[in-house]
Amino acid sequence: MTILKRVVSFLRTAWLALGTAFVILLMMEVVFAAFFTADGGSMWSDPQRGDSRASADSYQGEPWAKDLYEEFVRSAAVDWFPYVYFRRQRFDGQYINIDANGIRRTANNTLAASTPKRLFMFGGSTVWGTGVRDEFTIPS
Numbered sequence: 830m831t832i833l834k835r836v837v838s839f840l841r842t843a844w845l846a847l848g849t850a851f852v853i854l855l856m857m858e859v860v861f862a863a864f865f866t867a868d869g870g871s872m873w874s875d876p877q878r879g880d881s882r883a884s885a886d887s888y889q890g891e892p893w894a895k896d897l898y899e900e901f902v903r904s905a906a907v908d909w910f911p912y913v914y915f916r917r918q919r920f921d922g923q924y925i926n927i928d929a930n931g932i933r934r935t936a937n938n939t940l941a942a943s944t945p946k947r948l949f950m951f952g953g954s955t956v957w958g959t960g961v962r963d964e965f966t967i968p969s
Contacts, residue, residue, distance in 0.1 A: 882960065897924045897962060907931075924962040933957060936964040 880898035888894040904920040904927060916931025926934040950956050950968050958966030
């Protein structure tokens with residue numbers, strides 16, 4: 830067998846393997862897109878029931894959990910800023926409050942100090958306080 834025939838045979842085998850993998854991945858994408866919506870819910874979820882995170886065990890049936898997640902969805906409007914990319918727009922709610930600079934309200938700010946100290950906290954959704962009221966974020 831000549832070298833050219835070997836190369837052609839290798840390329841054909843590689844093309845078939847890559848093509849098969851691509852078709853399988855494409856089929857998986859179509860199936861997942863059909864069964865799951867963009868907001869993370871399933872196509873069988875009940876929109877009247879609300880966000881399923883509100884019924885997590887950590888909330889122990891608290892009545893405010895459903896309202897918290899409804900506020901979370903309503904407060905999702907963002908603006909783009911250099912260096913920080915996206916910050917949420919001003920929002921005033923019962924559980925979530927965001928100022929005009931896109932910073933969430935820090936509660937429990939009752940330390941009696943002669944000179945106030947500035948503390949900067951950096952992080953993602955955990956530091957921002959996804960799933961908790963203003964008083965229970967890490968910065969608060």
